[in-house]
Amino acid sequence: MKKRFVSLFLVMALLATAVTSAFAQADQDIVDTAVAAGSFTTLATALTEAGLIDTLKGEGPFTVFAPTDEAFAALPPGTLEGLLADKEALTNVLTYHVVPGKVMAADVVGLSSANSVEGSPIAISVVDGKVMLNSDATVAATDIEASNGVIHVIDKVILPPSMTAAAAPAQLPATGGEQSTTASTSLILLGVGLLLATTGAVFKWGFAHKR
Secondary structure, eight states: OHHHHHHHHHHHHHHHHHHHTTSOOTTSOHHHHHHHHSSOHHHHHHHHHHTOHHHHTSSOOEEEEEEOHHHHHTSOTTHHHHHHTOHHHHHHHHHTTEEESOOOHHHHTTOSEEEOTTSSEEEEEEETTEEEETTTEEEEEEEEEETTEEEEEESSOOOOHHHHHHHSOOOOOTTHHHHHHHHHHHHHHHHHHHHHHHHHHHHHHHHHHHO
């Protein structure tokens, strides 16, 4: 079964050769290679805003899972703008797409996870012959070599676990909020009723004794 997955992934790598031809030659670094491709303008902008251009132009080597412009455009409305306005969050997201070292397609297929530069692991799986990251993003093209590493193209922006957990709203029962409100209202009304009843009793007792 594993040999079958490896074979399928190697086929993907061969098909990616056509895509690779649209990129710059391997004597360019990762940033210049991505810019030359023309389909990573949003990624280039984000790297600039996060101050990571010089890092990814460094010696490396690095493995970058690069989301396309379409992947960034598919984020929920306002997400990209929010990230671009928050350098720390943007840096966390971008470095989550980078793995230290040069990990080629044949190596990726044998992994169940890879530790990102951000610090959190990226889950890797093979589903129906396709390599998936965190069960969300599909690796669309592989082994695009640069002078300081390799690029694998993905069709979705992946987020670190800490950010996905923080973004998840608290889960409540369908009627939990209404029940809580009703219970609170009932307690308030009960309290008012007891207060009125007690006040009335005291008033009657005082009036009786006064007579």
